[in-house]
Amino acid sequence: MQDFIISIRSIAILWVLTAFLYPLLIFLIGQTAFPYQANGSLLRNAQGEVVGSALIGQTFKADKYFWSRPSVIAYSEGDNANPTGLSGGSNLAPDNPELLKRIQAEAQRLRDQGIEPTADLLYSSGSGLDPHISPAAAEAQVGRVARARGLSVEEVRSRISQNTDGRFLGVFGEPGVRVLSLNLALDRL
Amino acid sequence: MLQGFFQVILVLMVLVAVAPLLGRYMAQVFLGERTWLDRFISPIERVIFAGSGVLHGRSMTGGRYVRAVLVSNLVMIGLVYAILMFQGNLPLNPTGLAAPSWDLGLHTAISFTTNTNQQHYSGETTFSDFSQVGALGFLMFTSAATGIAVAIAFVRGLTGRSLGNFYTDLIVSITRILLPISIVGAIALLMAGVPETFAGPVVAQTLEGATQHIARGPVAHFEIIKELGENGGGFFGINSAHPFENPNNFTNLLETIIMLVIPAGLILTYGYIVGNPKQGWLIFGMVFAIYALFIVLAAVGEYQGNPRINQVLGGQQPNLEGEETRFGPFLTALWAVSTTGTMCGAINGLHDSLMPTGGFVTLSNLFLQIVWGGQGTGTAYLFVFLILTVFLTGLMVGRTPEFLGRKIEKREIVLASLILLIHPIAILIPTAITLAFPETLSGISNPGFHGISQVVYEYASAAANNGSGFEGLGDNTLWWNLSTSFSMLAGRYVPLVALVFLADGMARKQTVPETAGTLRTDTLLFTGVTAGSILILGALTFLPLLVLGPVAAAFNLG
Numbered sequence: 085m086q087d088f089i090i091s092i093r094s095i096a097i098l099w100v101l102t103a104f105l106y107p108l109l110i111f112l113i114g115q116t117a118f119p120y121q122a123n124g125s126l127l128r129n130a131q132g133e134v135v136g137s138a139l140i141g142q143t144f145k146a147d148k149y150f151w152s153r154p155s156v157i158a159y160s161e162g163d164n165a166n167p168t169g170l171s172g173g174s175n176l177a178p179d180n181p182e183l184l185k186r187i188q189a190e191a192q193r194l195r196d197q198g199i200e201p202t203a204d205l206l207y208s209s210g211s212g213l214d215p216h217i218s219p220a221a222a223e224a225q226v227g228r229v230a231r232a233r234g235l236s237v238e239e240v241r242s243r244i245s246q247n248t249d250g251r252f253l254g255v256f257g258e259p260g261v262r263v264l265s266l267n268l269a270l271d272r273l
Numbered sequence: 274m275l276q277g278f279f280q281v282i283l284v285l286m287v288l289v290a291v292a293p294l295l296g297r298y299m300a301q302v303f304l305g306e307r308t309w310l311d312r313f314i315s316p317i318e319r320v321i322f323a324g325s326g327v328l329h330g331r332s333m334t335g336g337r338y339v340r341a342v343l344v345s346n347l348v349m350i351g352l353v354y355a356i357l358m359f360q361g362n363l364p365l366n367p368t369g370l371a372a373p374s375w376d377l378g379l380h381t382a383i384s385f386t387t388n389t390n391q392q393h394y395s396g397e398t399t400f401s402d403f404s405q406v407g408a409l410g411f412l413m414f415t416s417a418a419t420g421i422a423v424a425i426a427f428v429r430g431l432t433g434r435s436l437g438n439f440y441t442d443l444i445v446s447i448t449r450i451l452l453p454i455s456i457v458g459a460i461a462l463l464m465a466g467v468p469e470t471f472a473g474p475v476v477a478q479t480l481e482g483a484t485q486h487i488a489r490g491p492v493a494h495f496e497i498i499k500e501l502g503e504n505g506g507g508f509f510g511i512n513s514a515h516p517f518e519n520p521n522n523f524t525n526l527l528e529t530i531i532m533l534v535i536p537a538g539l540i541l542t543y544g545y546i547v548g549n550p551k552q553g554w555l556i557f558g559m560v561f562a563i564y565a566l567f568i569v570l571a572a573v574g575e576y577q578g579n580p581r582i583n584q585v586l587g588g589q590q591p592n593l594e595g596e597e598t599r600f601g602p603f604l605t606a607l608w609a610v611s612t613t614g615t616m617c618g619a620i621n622g623l624h625d626s627l628m629p630t631g632g633f634v635t636l637s638n639l640f641l642q643i644v645w646g647g648q649g650t651g652t653a654y655l656f657v658f659l660i661l662t663v664f665l666t667g668l669m670v671g672r673t674p675e676f677l678g679r680k681i682e683k684r685e686i687v688l689a690s691l692i693l694l695i696h697p698i699a700i701l702i703p704t705a706i707t708l709a710f711p712e713t714l715s716g717i718s719n720p721g722f723h724g725i726s727q728v729v730y731e732y733a734s735a736a737a738n739n740g741s742g743f744e745g746l747g748d749n750t751l752w753w754n755l756s757t758s759f760s761m762l763a764g765r766y767v768p769l770v771a772l773v774f775l776a777d778g779m780a781r782k783q784t785v786p787e788t789a790g791t792l793r794t795d796t797l798l799f800t801g802v803t804a805g806s807i808l809i810l811g812a813l814t815f816l817p818l819l820v821l822g823p824v825a826a827a828f829n830l831g
Contacts, residue, residue: 137475140517
């Protein structure tokens with residue numbers, strides 16, 4: 085019984101500390117000092133409408149846009165994602181025949197469009213929201229985008245390098261091209 | 274490949290540099306020495322102690338200590354279950370989510386109280402901000418602190434000290450270790466792009482005119498304690514692969530180190546507390562060697578990629594199914610080995626889609642439970658293995674087995690065996706039942722050998738209090754929720770209780786003076802023998818499962 089009372093008292097106090105004061109502190113710091121990051125790094129167009137988040141990918145199908153990686157949740161777009169938003173991957177095992185079938189179909193589709201597929205353009209991401217493609221995947225699409233927009237390939241390439249995240253400190257991770265930021269930059273030309 | 278391993282080596286060097294600092298600090302905290310944080314924390318602590326009624330917390334006997342652990346954890350399960358089931362009537366519910374099913378709510382409450390954080394749901398579609406912050410985020414501190422408190426009581430007992438007071442150690446673990454690091458880390462994550470808002474999802478019109486629902490939430494403060502406390506329960510369904518939980522390679526580096534630093538540091542803490550830092554470093558080195566080997570295995574597998582897909586690509590490229598571009602195969606493999614080794618269970622890539630070598634090492638980590646090991650419990654298990662090895666080698670050479678100057682007798686071996694045996698019991702029996710009814714119970718989503726691994730992994734993850742999964746498994750069913758709850762409870766509380774009684778018994782023994790005939794445990798030779806006994810005692814039980822699962826899958830893949 086004594087244990088029960090001490091448990092309740094200590095849990096109540098620790099709850100206030102870790103589930104109220106601590107989140108409140110971080111929330112206040114976030115909303116005052118880093119409001120852009122704290123609210124999801126949202127990107128807006130000239131009219132001030134939200135067009136997406138700098139950290140979250142989108143689906144692109146048009147020739148004038150760089151295409152993202154395959155996503156099994158369609159980048160949290162459409163009715164399935166209403167209202168909460170979604171995240172998730174395929175969870176297919178390497179030896180699952182479904183994986184091979186899906187990838188063969190996707191490789192065929194890309195080759196029909198004149199794009200030599202890279203690994204990241206065939207494999208679906210874990211989050212379904214991957215904002216990046218590899219520099220090689222961007223290079224494979226550069227000709228198509230330049231033609232569709234009537235730009236020179238060099239012009240498009242310079243936008244790609246402006247919208248590429250390098251490795252952290254030049255060492256950690258893999259470089260990635262931010263697809264949404266890149267397409268936004270091209271639209272603003 | 275070289276660049277990839279260079280990254281991994283640098284991460285490991287950071288770990289080796291940081292772990293001793295934290296290890297020394299934790300020893301100071303629990304030995305009651307002065308630290309530079311005293312000035313800020315002592316006044317706050319006094320308020321908490323007074324409010325809890327443990328201002329003069331007296332040291333507990335084994336029985337009282339066990340009762341305190343069990344009663345407090347039961348109260349936590351009850352509190353959190355109530356919050357989850359009434360979330361529809363509670364505030365901070367921007368998407369109007371209703372209560373989960375009773376079995377999912379129960380599974381989630383048990384899962385987070387036992388420091389497992391196995392999730393049979395997707396965060397953004399199931400739990401309100403209030404449930405995430407007020408229920409799950411709360412347990413992330415207390416469950417981690419429970420593990421640390423018991424680990425400290427264990428080493429106190431081994432060295433002949435009294436066990437200490439559970440409540441004061443629980444509180445001190447939070448105020449002096451978990452909370453200060455979390456505050457600094459959460460601010461760093463915020464700056465790097467992790468959101469912290471209660472505003473609910475935002476609706477965006479994409480460039481191509483589609484409607485995108487972007488889930489947001491109070492993520493930053495949640496994310497850091499998720500890693501630091503080896504909790505691993507993601508705010509979002511896809512955990513640290515989600516760009517809002519882990520947006521770039523700064524956050525990925527930080528989260529990887531934070532996930533490893535307490536279990537790695539605690540091994541050295543033990544060394545300081547038993548007054549033999551060399552012993553700590555030898556065990557640290559042994560674990561590090563197994564860990565490094567596992568990383569190499571997993572990373573090479575991911576880097577070489579999937580032979581069937583490489584044929585489509587017309588050349589060798591890494592396996593990126595279920596992986597993020599920014600992390601790539603090496604940091605995904607490093608994370609997978611770290612998260613299963615430390616019983617964190619957070620993921621930055623899908624384990625279901627790892628190559629068979631990745632499946633092999635992640636499962637092995639869950640079986641062994643000591644490649645760093647869980648919050649507090651991992652280090653305690655390592656010392657249990659030391660005790661067993663002393664006993665085994667003592668039998669071989671005909672000496673009385675002694676550890677830290679105390680005789681090891683029947684009671685110690687019985688309790689140590691219990692700790693060792695409950696793990697296979699909590700994994701193999703439910704696995705056998707589930708596999709006997711593949712159509713009705715299993716929920717397997719991948720065909721062939723990998724399907725067996727999915728079931729084994731789920732129970733291994735539950736019993737080891739890890740929480741990661743081969744997530745294709747259809748696991749939000751009555752059977753899965755209740756059977757994994759059994760594995761989590763058995764895998765958590767049986768060893769915790771046994772550890773406390775083991776320590777209590779050791780503390781009461783007369784010390785035996787060290788002589789030339791005493792078997793020294795702080796030598797390279799003895800550490801090697803310990804590694805051998807860990808592999809034999811810990812891994813051999815599970816070898817058939819590894820052969821049926823990932824090994825067979827590897828041969829099948831060609």
